[in-house]
Amino acid sequence: MCKDCGCSTATHPLFPGSQQKLKISGTIKSTRKISIEESLFQKNQNNASENRQFFATEKLKVINVMSSPGSGKTTLLSKLLGEMKEHYSLAVLVGDQETTIDADRYAKQGVLAKQINTHAACHLDAKRIRENLVDLPNHLQLLVIENVGNLVCPAVFDLGEELKIALLSTPEGEEKPLKYPVLFHDADVIVLSKCDLIEVLNYDLDLVTKNIRSLNPSAPLILCSTKSGLGISELKETLEKSLSLKENAYVPGHTSNAHIN
Amino acid sequence: MHELTLAIDLVDRATEILKQEGATEATSLSITIGKLSGVDRSCFEFAFPEAAKGTKLEKAHLIITETDDHTFQFHSLEVTNV
Numbered sequence: 001m002c003k004d005c006g007c008s009t010a011t012h013p014l015f016p017g018s019q020q021k022l023k024i025s026g027t028i029k030s031t032r033k034i035s036i037e038e039s040l041f042q043k044n045q046n047n048a049s050e051n052r053q054f055f056a057t058e059k060l061k062v063i064n065v066m067s068s069p070g071s072g073k074t075t076l077l078s079k080l081l082g083e084m085k086e087h088y089s090l091a092v093l094v095g096d097q098e099t100t101i102d103a104d105r106y107a108k109q110g111v112l113a114k115q116i117n118t119h120a121a122c123h124l125d126a127k128r129i130r131e132n133l134v135d136l137p138n139h140l141q142l143l144v145i146e147n148v149g150n151l152v153c154p155a156v157f158d159l160g161e162e163l164k165i166a167l168l169s170t171p172e173g174e175e176k177p178l179k180y181p182v183l184f185h186d187a188d189v190i191v192l193s194k195c196d197l198i199e200v201l202n203y204d205l206d207l208v209t210k211n212i213r214s215l216n217p218s219a220p221l222i223l224c225s226t227k228s229g230l231g232i233s234e235l236k237e238t239l240e241k242s243l244s245l246k247e248n249a250y251v252p253g254h255t256s257n258a259h260i261n
Numbered sequence: 262m263h264e265l266t267l268a269i270d271l272v273d274r275a276t277e278i279l280k281q282e283g284a285t286e287a288t289s290l291s292i293t294i295g296k297l298s299g300v301d302r303s304c305f306e307f308a309f310p311e312a313a314k315g316t317k318l319e320k321a322h323l324i325i326t327e328t329d330d331h332t333f334q335f336h337s338l339e340v341t342n343v
Contacts, residue, residue, distance in 0.1 A: 031288060033339045034278060040292065040300075040333045043270045123263050153263035156299035182299045 044157055047126035051160025054133070055143075061243040062143045064159050066183055067167035068176075069149030072193040074102045075226050076167070077146060080235060082109035088245060090142035093132055095124040097148065112137070123153035126160055142245065151176065155183035163242055169194040170201055174208040177215055185215045189222065189238055196225040264304035267333075268312035275338055279317050284340035287321040291339075294325055295332035302327065 039045065055062050067073050074094070081090060092113040094102045099117070106113030116124065116132055124147050136143070145161065147154040166187035168176055171194060177184040184190065190212055198205065205223075212221060220238050224231035240246050275287060294300050302325060313319050326336075 029341050031339060031341050032284075033337050034282060035337050036278065036335045037337075038274075038335050040267060040271055040274075040335050043274065121263075121266065123266075125266065152299065156263055156267075182297060185297070 041156070041158075044126050047130060048158040048160040051126050051130055051133075054130075055160060055162070058140070060140050060143055061163075061245060062145065062159070062161040063163045063165060063239065063243075064145045064147060064154075064161040065165045065167060066147045066151070066154045066187075067149060067169070067193075068151050068172060071149070071167055071169035071172060072226065073146050073149070073167055074105050076191070076193055076224060076232075076235075077144060078106050078109040078111055079226050080232055081106070081111045081144060083232070084142070084236060084239075085111055088141045089137075089139060090144065091136050091140055092144045092146060093124075093129065093136075094146040095128075095148040097121075102146065118148055121148070122150050123148055123157050124159060125157045129159045142243070151180040151183055155180075155186060163188045163239070165189045165191060167191045167193055168208070168212075170197045170203045174204050174211060177208070177211045181215050184212060187216060187219050188242065189235075190216065190219050191231070191235065192221065192223050194225060195223045195230055196227040262304055262308065264300060265308040265312065267300060268305060268308035271309070271335065272312045272316055272318050274335065275318055275321075276316055278338055279340060282340060284317075284342055286317040286319075287338055287340050289322040289324055289339040290318070291324040291326070291336040293328055293332050293334045293336065295328045295330040297329070297331045298333040300333050 051062075054060075065073055065077065077092065081092065084090060090111070092103075092106050092111060093116055094106065094113055095116045095118055096102055097118055097120075100115040103113040103115035114132060114135055116128060118124065118128070124145065129145065145159060164187050166183045166189075168184075168190070170192065192208065197203065209221065222231045222235050222238060224235060226232070271290070271292070275290060279285075279287060294302050294305065306323065306325070309323050313321065
């Protein structure tokens, strides 16, 4: 096929090469091909790099938590962060299309949270995170971003975070990681929530583990239940270790502006 | 549908290039979408004309190549000068 106009000849007999001139209604129209070769994620990637640089300067550790809607992100994180706020100055940015329901739930646990309403958008991107950083207090040590509930779109957008957590709840079934591979493939920590339902649901723990491991052989897999308290300490220790949080432990009274009283 | 966000980014970037190059309009764009990129081809094909409406890319033909990896790449832009 001719590379210039798509006709069936190998080389276009009239206009060889990538430059062609066509005389159309008395005007000269010239066509040329410009080579670009850049990632189409570049725009978000540039914003994410700026965020990453800012986080490094501020010594701020950032986690991006992703899962389906209703899988228990807010319940688990408000419990976990309600405990962690005694040791670290921390805040949450929580994304939803509408309402401040989740930010209110964090506030009830004494966790500082800012709601981001994405309206039409199904994910958070790096620019939106940057725009919302200005409202957070100074000297934060840990920022948790609770992404919009969605297994597909959030996985594509780097926010500049250091750690990605993929959360899967038992009622979603064992096969979700295989159906939505990108999120589970790229996760640094994988949490299986609502594990108190394993028996009720006749949930196949071996099968879900096998499915997760086929995509991600090395990320810690933590079984959690906010009802029984299973896995909360393990998750806390995993985050402290992965992010070297203890080296930056909270000095009571020093950065108390990160707390809602 | 995050494909619309990405289609708008593509149109913005291509518009910038058209301006730099002093070109009148784009006739075609060539991109690659990888299976692990998290971008759905048919959603992107649906979103692109919406993103391009009223721009210098409105009449541009979108040429998509598929791969099995994470690639989501803008290869080339064909432009016209009148």
